[in-house]
Amino acid sequence: MAAEHGGARGSLRRQLLSGFLAVLGLVLLLSALFQYFALRGFLIAAAVARLQDAVHAATASGPEPPADLMRALADPRTTVWVLGPGGAVVAASPGAAQAALDPRTVGTPWTVAGDMLAVRVPLGGGGGFGRRPPPGPGGTVVLATSLADVNAVLGSEVRLLALGGLAALVAAAFAAAWTLARGLRPLAEIAAVADAVSAGSLDRRARASGLPAELATVAVALNGMLDRLGAALRQERAAHERLRRFLADASHELRTPLTAVMGYLELWRQGGGRGEAEMEAGLAAAHGQARRMASLVDGLLALARVEEGGASASLPNLRRILTETADEEPNSAVRWPEVAPPVMIMANADAVARAVRNLVGNAVKFGPPDGPVEVSLRREDGWAVIEVADRGPGIDPHDLPHVFERFYRGPSERPGSGLGLAIVAAVAQAGGGTAEVLPRPGGGSIARLRLPIATSKTGPSPT
Numbered sequence: 124m125a126a127e128h129g130g131a132r133g134s135l136r137r138q139l140l141s142g143f144l145a146v147l148g149l150v151l152l153l154s155a156l157f158q159y160f161a162l163r164g165f166l167i168a169a170a171v172a173r174l175q176d177a178v179h180a181a182t183a184s185g186p187e188p189p190a191d192l193m194r195a196l197a198d199p200r201t202t203v204w205v206l207g208p209g210g211a212v213v214a215a216s217p218g219a220a221q222a223a224l225d226p227r228t229v230g231t232p233w234t235v236a237g238d239m240l241a242v243r244v245p246l247g248g249g250g251g252f253g254r255r256p257p258p259g260p261g262g263t264v265v266l267a268t269s270l271a272d273v274n275a276v277l278g279s280e281v282r283l284l285a286l287g288g289l290a291a292l293v294a295a296a297f298a299a300a301w302t303l304a305r306g307l308r309p310l311a312e313i314a315a316v317a318d319a320v321s322a323g324s325l326d327r328r329a330r331a332s333g334l335p336a337e338l339a340t341v342a343v344a345l346n347g348m349l350d351r352l353g354a355a356l357r358q359e360r361a362a363h364e365r366l367r368r369f370l371a372d373a374s375h376e377l378r379t380p381l382t383a384v385m386g387y388l389e390l391w392r393q394g395g396g397r398g399e400a401e402m403e404a405g406l407a408a409a410h411g412q413a414r415r416m417a418s419l420v421d422g423l424l425a426l427a428r429v430e431e432g433g434a435s436a437s438l439p440n441l442r443r444i445l446t447e448t449a450d451e452e453p454n455s456a457v458r459w460p461e462v463a464p465p466v467m468i469m470a471n472a473d474a475v476a477r478a479v480r481n482l483v484g485n486a487v488k489f490g491p492p493d494g495p496v497e498v499s500l501r502r503e504d505g506w507a508v509i510e511v512a513d514r515g516p517g518i519d520p521h522d523l524p525h526v527f528e529r530f531y532r533g534p535s536e537r538p539g540s541g542l543g544l545a546i547v548a549a550v551a552q553a554g555g556g557t558a559e560v561l562p563r564p565g566g567g568s569i570a571r572l573r574l575p576i577a578t579s580k581t582g583p584s585p586t
Contacts, residue, residue: 136303143299148292155284162280166273171233171242174201174266178244189214192264202239204265213262226265238274241267309338313345325353368529377420380412423542438577439472440465441500441507448479449498454487456494463500466507467577470554475574478550478558481543482511482570490515490567506556506573514567518560526560547572 181196189205193216196203204226205214212226219226222239229241244264312330319327328349331342387409442463449459468475479498486496490513497512518526527548544560547570551558556574563569 136300136307139303140296140299144292144296147295148288151288151291155288158284159277159280163273163277166276167233167235167240167270170240170268170270170273174240174242174268175244177201178264178266182246196264196266200268202267204267206263206265208262222267224267226267229265229267235270236267238270239267240270240273241265306335309334309342313338313342316345316349320349320352325349325356377416380415383412384409384416438467438469439475440467441475441509441574442466444472444476444479445498445500445509448476448483452480452483454494454496456490456492457483457487457496457498458494459498460500464502466500466502468507468554468574469577470550470574474550474553478547478572479509479511481547482509482572485543486511486513486515486568486570489513502576503573505576507576509572509574510569512563512567512569514563514565517562517566517568520562523560523562527558544570 177196177198181192192205193203193214197216201216202218202222202224203214203216204212204219206226207213210227215226224236224239224241226241226243228234229243231243233243234241242265244266246262246264309330316327316329328346329342331339331346334342387405391405442465445459445463449457452459483496483498487494490496495514497510499510499512501508501510527544529542529545544558548558551572551574554574556572558573559571561569561571
């Protein structure tokens with residue numbers, strides 16, 4: 124996987140480097156073209172100005188006959204044509220025939236034909252040639268000169284620009300490669316962290332300090348994702364461990380009554396217990412063990428339904444739940460609240476009612492035979508608090524952290540499935556509340572169930 128990441132990292136580096144060099148190359152090319160054409164225009168303009176200055180200097184004293192003008196403009200590098208007022212060639216220098224240029228096609232201000240630069244210069248408004256120009260339009264002079272010097276300079280400029288651009292690209296490539304390697308190093312560290320986490324090192328985190336803002340954002344996002352992933356994996360492991368213990372405890376708890384029932388059945392099958400008293404005792408014992416198994420199965424189903432969220436939430440009134448539970452509880456030792464406030468919560472009514480019955484039944488079972496067991500309901504800072512207090516011997520401090528665990532019954536010899544308080548804790552957790560058992564001042568215990576009161580977002584909260 125590291126190799127794959129390395130390949131992807133190299134590919135990104137090549138893409139960034141090639142893109143940067145392509146843009147830089149395009150910029151250098153455009154700059155070179157601008158310099159080339161600017162220099163070419165400057166050199167041609169200088170040549171045009173030189174030819175125009177020569178004509179103006181030769182005709183400064185007035186119009187000259189074509190022969191005199193030819194001699195004035197005599198230059199081995201320059202070809203001269205003199206055009207009359209009608210555009211016809213009236214005179215030409217000796218090299219005009221080899222110029223392969225029609226002077227009548229030369230435009231203004233100048234024309235480039237092949238390797239020749241041709242310039243048309245008007246002679247002014249006199250007309251004709253001679254010492255006394257006749258009236259009428261004047262003629263023009265066309266001069267053509269070689270561009271060999273200009274091309275030589277431009278060739279040198281092209282070579283200089285090419286070498287300079289190539290050197291700039293090579294230097295930029297090395298600089299960009301070093302910069303990219305340094306800039307992508309944090310990404311390599313982040314990839315290494317991802318590899319380590321995928322290999323099982325859930326505690327590895329990416330460094331977020333000292334990085335550019337963009338990479339720091341990536342590192343922080345990755346760390347947050349890893350934190351959530353680690354928490355989810357830990358919860359999954361904890362759930363798996365709880366399931367393993369749950370299955371082990373359930374099988375252990377169910378094995379005892381099942382073994383007893385099977386033992387009684389095997390005894391009767393082999394002819395034992397023929398007397399009526401023995402049969403009655405055996406049936407009572409088998410029935411007790413069967414009821415114990417039924418209680419265990421019922422508790423397990425209730426616990427699984429609450430933990431899996433199978434019970435739909437509603438807006439039950441806790442005062443009504445306490446009233447209905449009091450009607451179902453025959454024990455006169457339980458003192459239910461005579462006046463309780465109407466408190467609405469966002470929870471499942473049946474699950475909350477079962478939790479209350481479990482708290483009351485647990486207090487009755489472990490309290491003194493004559494009670495009393497006191498049940499109360501109150502509001503407390505947005506919470507509905509149900510308390511069940513008894514005056515029994517209390518719970519050993521060593522057992523308090525374990526009372527909400529499944530099948531935990533402590534050293535008591537009293538019957539029970541060990542699931543009552545576990546169901547209470549599951550109901551509290553499903554409703555977003557808490558459950559706790561505290562020692563009561565003066566002796567006994569207080570079991571407290573706290574559930575959030577329904578707000579305007581979840582439903583009405585009566586006052």
